[in-house]
Amino acid sequence: MFSIINPFNSAFLAEHQYFTDQQAEAKIAIAHNSFFKWRLNSVDERLNFIKNLKFSLKKNKKSLAEYCTNEMGKPIKQSIAEVEKCGLLCDFYLDNAGTFLKSYKITTDGSESYVTHEPLGVILGVMPWNFPYWQVFRFAIPAIIAGNTVVVKHASNVAGCGKMLEELFIDAGFPEGIYQNLLISGSQVEAVINNPLIKAVSLTGSEKAGASVASAAAKKIKKAVLELGGSNALIVCEDADLNDTIPIAVKARMQNTGQSCIAAKRFLVHNNIYNEFIEKFTSAVKELKSGNPMNEDTDIGPLARKDLAEDVEKQVNKSVAMGAKIVIGGKRNEAFYEPTVLTGVTKDMPVFKEEVFGPAVPVLSFNTFDEAIQLSNATGFGLGVSVFTGNINDIKQKIHLFEEGAVFINAMVKSDPALPFGGVKHSGFGRELAENGIKEFVNVKTVYIK
Template identity: 75%
Template sequence: MFSIINPFDSTFLSEHQYITDSEVENTLKISKKSFDIWGFTPVNERLNFIKNLVFALTKKQHLLAKQCSLEMGKPITQALAEVKKCQILCEYYLNHAEKFLEKRQIEANGSESYVTYEPLGVILGVMPWNFPYWQVFRFAIPTIIAGNTVVVKHASNIAGCAILIEELFREAGFPDGIYTNLLISGSQVKAVIENPIVKAVSLTGSEKAGASVASIAANKIKKAVLELGGSNGLIVCEDADIDKTVEIAVNARFQNAGQSCIAAKRFFVHSSLFDAFIEKFTKAVSKLKAGNPLNEDTYVGPLARTDLAEDVEKQVNKSVEMGAKIVLGGKRTEAFYEPTILVNVTTDMPVFNEEVFGPAVPVLSFNTFEEAVELSNKSDFGLGVSVFTADVEALKEKINLFQEGAVFINAMVKSDPALPFGGVKRSGYGRELAEDGIKEFVNVKTVYIG
């Protein structure tokens, strides 16, 4: 048995029991049996269930948002926005999935050649707690529409959210086994990946978890998609609109209490703007309201667990010991960590060379664009970067300099159903969302007729 505790006030929420290995085996067999029918169901018929799911999401959006706020501390307005984003994703694939999956004709020497996209089978998703609905939907929806069935091992600390997701699919009328919540411990994941019923795995999580899952999958010659950590740079060029940039930068770092792989975690500001940026940014961050995540005016809630806040505290404190200066924040109370801004930061400090998964940000200055690129690339991660400048055309010629999965100009890095999402280096491999995402777990089958 394990308990779920509210990170805001440490109250008991619920108690759960992991299913047994024999129950896991039975669940996988049901999912495989469902795939044998679902995989041959026309795409337009699969999409009818997605339409029902959109209705269920709309109906249950407030219930879903509240459960998220209770279990991992996300402010209720942000939790509700996450649920609505899941609806947008469903609607995107309703409009585009048939075209993405249609047979593609190829010109070759024979009388006819074409490519078809066929589902692989049962796909395992290992999902994190920081976006308990969005992370699941962006994996599961395109995977299911492509004809696969999915089983999801969600993070234990948001087990209530995980149960609600499965109930949504059931309410939408999906046959049993198309989407299944797999309430298992981390130690049970290896056997699930190794099970011959499971054909591939997608993981969103830490480097350590990604390396473990990838090695297990590779040993069984199974495909894996990994969406891991990030330490995105946010570059403020000399000609940037500083007021607009500050406004975006606040959300880019402190939304969801900074608990996002694509949050802007390292700021680089041109030396001519540095003092003005720090003054304006500090003023804006100091106005953010922290408190009960169920209150609609709360912007910063607690971190999902106290130990996570302690990790951020250690990274900040160690950096201060090495010479960094705290401009704002720097204090922890249980799972709450104050929005924190640091200057006098060097590249050997934890707040620079580690992923800080919480509301703390180092701000460094640079003199040339080349220096900013070097600082941004000086990371083991490569998920994304934001660059703010008035000269967009000039910047477009330098996109190739960034070792990232995404470059956002005059905007914060975000995931969008229409845009491929994923990283390079230790941020993982493979892509989610858009056409690329729906084709990650398919057999790209070549047909040649002589």
């Protein structure tokens, strides 16, 4: 048994029991048997269930948001926005999945040649706590539309959200076994991957978890998609409009209390505007309201667990001991960590070289854009980068120099259903969302007729 504790007030929320290995195997067998019927449905027939799911999502928006806020501390207005974003993803695939999965002909020396897209079978999703609905939807929805069935091992500290998700699919009328919540511990994941009925796995999580899952999948010659950590740079050029940049920079770092893989975690600001940026940015950060995440005017809630706040505290304190200066913030109270801005940071400090999963940001200066690129690339991660500039055409010529899965100009890095999402280097491999995402778990089958 394990307990779920509200990170805001340490209140007991619920107690859960992990499935036994035998129970997990039974769930997977149900998914496998259901796959053979589900795959025979046309894409349009599958999409009818997605329409129902969107209705269930809207109907249960308030309760879903409250579960999220209570279990991992996300400010309620952000929890609501997350649920709504899941609906936008459904809309995107309702409009485009038929085209993405359509067979197409190729001219060869044969009488007929074409390519089809066929589902693989049961897909395992290993999902994180920071966006407990959005992360699952962007994995599960395209996989299911493509004709697969899925089992989801969700993060234990959002077990209630995991159960709510399964209930959504039931409420939407999906046949048994198309979507199932697999309430197992991390130590049980490898055995699930080893199950011959599991055909592939998608993981969103830490480097350590990604390496473990990828290794287990590789041993069984199974495909894996990994969306891991990030340490995105946010570059502010000398010609950037700070009035436009500052609000975006605040959101890019502080949204979800800094607990996002694509958050802007390292700020790089041109030396000529560095002091002005620091002044305006810290002033804007001071306006953020910390407190009860159930209050609609709260911007900063607790971190999802006390130990996560302690980790951020250690990274900041060690960096300060190495010479960094705290401009604002730097204090922890249980699971709360103050929004924190640091200067005097060097590349060997934890707040620069490690992923900081909380509301703390180092701000460094640069003199040339080439220097900014070098600083941006000076990390093992490669998820995304934001560049703020008044000269877009000049930056467009240098996009290829960034070792990233995404480059956003005059905008924060974000996930969008219409855009492929994923990283390079230690940020993982494979892509979610868009056409790329729906084709990750299909057999691209070539047919040639002489």
